[in-house]
Amino acid sequence: MSNWVRICHLAELLPGECQTGWDGDTPIAVFNVDGEVYAIEDICTHDGSELTGGPVVGYEVECPRHGARFDVRTGAALCPRPTSRPRSFRSRSRTAGSTRAMIAE
Ligand code: FES
Numbered sequence: 001m002s003n004w005v006r007i008c009h010l011a012e013l014l015p016g017e018c019q020t021g022w023d024g025d026t027p028i029a030v031f032n033v034d035g036e037v038y039a040i041e042d043i044c045t046h047d048g049s050e051l052t053g054g055p056v057v058g059y060e061v062e063c064p065r066h067g068a069r070f071d072v073r074t075g076a077a078l079c080p081r082p083t084s085r086p087r088s089f090r091s092r093s094r095t096a097g098s099t100r101a102m103i104a105e
Contacts, residue, residue, distance in 0.1 A: 004092075013037070018061070018072075020052045030091060031072040033059055038072040039091040045082040 007021030007030045018031045027042035029052045049065035069078040075085040
């Protein structure tokens with residue numbers, strides 16, 4: 001049994017965009033940066049806000065609530081406010097028939 005979870009179709013995730021999916025109770029945000037896909041937990045470690053909905057510039061996503069910034073490749077905080085980093089996940093795209101899905105582990 002695979003630990004990979006389907007997040008969205010690639011067609012729903014254009015370069016510069018992000019989508020959210022769930023692995024049980026864990027929200028996962030996937031980002032398309034220049035055709036490469038990255039996945040981190042969709043929880044800002046400053047005060048628990050969702051990261052999706054915040055602006056994405058290059059490899060950085062900015063929390064829409066207070067502006068903390070994180071590297072979507074690793075979850076690393078790029079400013080002093082957060083005390084920890086969101087979990088990062090391996091991600092990949094997969095083709096099954098005509099369906100291409102964005103999945104994260
Ligand atoms: S909750 Fe994200 S910066 Fe405060």
